[in-house]
Amino acid sequence: xxxxxxILFFSFSFSEEQPTVKSFxxxxxxxxxxxxxxxxxxxxxxxGLFRTLNLAPKSRIQELNLRYEMLQxxxxxxxxxxxxxxxQMYLGSDMYNNGNRNYSSSHRYLGYSTFSIYMTTAGLQxxxxxxxxxxxxxxxxxxxxxxxxxxxxxxxxxxxSGYYTAQYPNDPKPYRIxxxxxxxxxxxxxxxxxxxxxx
Numbered sequence: 001x002x003x004x005x006x007i008l009f010f011s012f013s014f015s016e017e018q019p020t021v022k023s024f025x026x027x028x029x030x031x032x033x034x035x036x037x038x039x040x041x042x043x044x045x046x047x048g049l050f051r052t053l054n055l056a057p058k059s060r061i062q063e064l065n066l067r068y069e070m071l072q073x074x075x076x077x078x079x080x081x082x083x084x085x086x087x088q089m090y091l092g093s094d095m096y097n098n099g100n101r102n103y104s105s106s107h108r109y110l111g112y113s114t115f116s117i118y119m120t121t122a123g124l125q126x127x128x129x130x131x132x133x134x135x136x137x138x139x140x141x142x143x144x145x146x147x148x149x150x151x152x153x154x155x156x157x158x159x160x161s162g163y164y165t166a167q168y169p170n171d172p173k174p175y176r177i178x179x180x181x182x183x184x185x186x187x188x189x190x191x192x193x194x195x196x197x198x199x
Contacts, residue, residue: 031060032044032045032046032060032130033130033131033132033133033134035134035136036130036134037130037134039126040129040130043127044056044063044129044130056129057129060132063129063130064129064131064132066128066129067128067129067130067131070124070125070127070128070129071124071125071128073124074121074124074125074128075196077117077120077121077124078121078193079193080117081114081117081118081121081189082189082190082193084110084113084114084117085114085186085189086186087110088107088110088111088114088182089182089183089186091103091106091107091110092107092178092179092182093179095107096175096179101169104166108162108166111158111159111162115155115158115159118155119155122148122152125148140195140196140198140199141196143192143195144192144195144196147188147189147191147192147195148192150184150185150188151185151186151188151189151192154181154182154184154185154188154189155185157181157185158178158181158182158185161174161177161178161181161182162178164177164178165177165178
């Protein structure tokens with residue numbers, strides 16, 4: 001728990017030092033990046049859903065400001081969820097190792113909260129306007145993206161495996177599966193968050 005608190009403290013410090021989008025120098029104000037990801041083209045391409053429905057901001061500057069705000073909230077909610085997931089891991093381990101069923105309700109409702117916040121956080125990134133440009137090669141943001149595939153899949157399997165663990169409390173196999181999925185998901189999520197602090 002001390003490690004999680006340290007990560008929370010330093011991460012909020014870093015998140016406040018992010019430059020505002022207005023500090024960037026734009027050479028093509030109203031242009032879209034040619035190598036925009038497919039998921040962004042669906043919503044933000046020239047014929048994207050948000051433009052077709054007239055939901056997009058009037059200029060690229062406004063889009064980039066909106067993107068900045070959405071990703072800042074994405075980062076902060078992700079940080080909160082990291083702490084909640086850490087508590088979840090602790091409660092789950094204590095319930096199994098000590099046979100303590102007093103935490104079952106807390107563990108279940110905390111699971112609902114972490115799943116809801118997680119999907120909200122993922123939605124902020126997924127629906128955010130496209131970046132000013134997308135660079136080729138590897139970067140901390142791309143590593144963050146690849147790790148997100150792992151923990152996104154894991155977040156869907158955690159409640160499923162948790163359900164079977166609750167249905168068969170005396171069978172260690174469902175718990176081992178649930179624990180392994182949770183550990184992999186939490187590790188991938190933690191690494192994905194930490195790489196965002198890299199330059």
